[in-house]
Amino acid sequence: MYTIGKVAALADVSADTLRYYEKERLITPASRTAAGYRLYNEEAVRRIRFIKHAQRCGFTLSDIQELLTLKHTESACCEDVRSLAIEKKLRIEHKLKALRVMSCALDDLIQSCEGGEQATDDCSILAALENSMQEVS
């Protein structure tokens, strides 16, 4: 059994983060000492890693709570998990699309401008942003 500092070091998160996860019902210490210190077991370490991996895949903490709930629900099936993953994938694709649009718009702005020491009155970037960006689209 580990105290919060130990398990935090093992899983490479902060103790504050673990208390926060507990408040968000993502993780619970296996028990407490007489003095009220949280005590975690190996299962907790796996759970924290699960959370971290899921975060890297773009799942939010509330998504992850759903995933953990599914994991411990008898009636849940693989497809439930899969569809969460697919939904998440769609959202990420959506964000990607939005960012690509921004990236292209910026490219156009940057290319329209030669830089240099011209006064900003003549800056094609500022002009493009001010006018309806017609010539940039």
Place this chain on the structure above:
Amino acid sequence: MYTIGKVAALADVSADTLRYYEKERLITPASRTAAGYRLYNEEAVRRIRFIKHAQRCGFTLSDIQELLTLKHTESACCEDVRSLAIEKKLRIEHKLKALRVMSCALDDLIQSCEGGEQATDDCSILAALENSMQEVS
């Protein structure tokens, strides 16, 4: 001269948003009526459109404040504006990269799972998230 509601409708933003922009020093009414009503001119409409276009390019409001400052600074040059755009572009590329990593990780998870009504104990997605995702990387 327009009251806040009129100019908000013209530029397709809310009156609340305009008051917020004013607090953030992005825009100022040209004058006020005796009763304290804000009055805006045509310049304000252009300025709001500038802000909206810049947002669509990924600039934050504080970035935009910088842009607007440059625009009205004699000593500023085109290159100053251009470098802000380039910096923003780099940040967006960075975000894009992170999202692409997530997207691929999700693809791997989704493909590893056949879906169906298997119990979640055997779900390859949950397993991959729990173990160090070795077989997924």
Place this chain on the structure above:
DNA sequence: CTTGACCCTCGTGTGAGCTCCAAGGTTTAC
């Protein structure tokens, strides 16, 4: 003269995921 559509300021709430602080109690090492 009243009704409804405006407008004002000020302050709070939202989501996400923490981080940090205060003011204490506990354990451990020397």
Place this chain on the structure above:
DNA sequence: GTAAACCTTGGAGCTCACACGAGGGTCAAG
């Protein structure tokens, strides 16, 4: 025995770009 290093709870703060509500003043039409 005492100092350092841990732990506890509770709450505030942070970013970003607003939205919303309370409680009031103003203006135009009928």
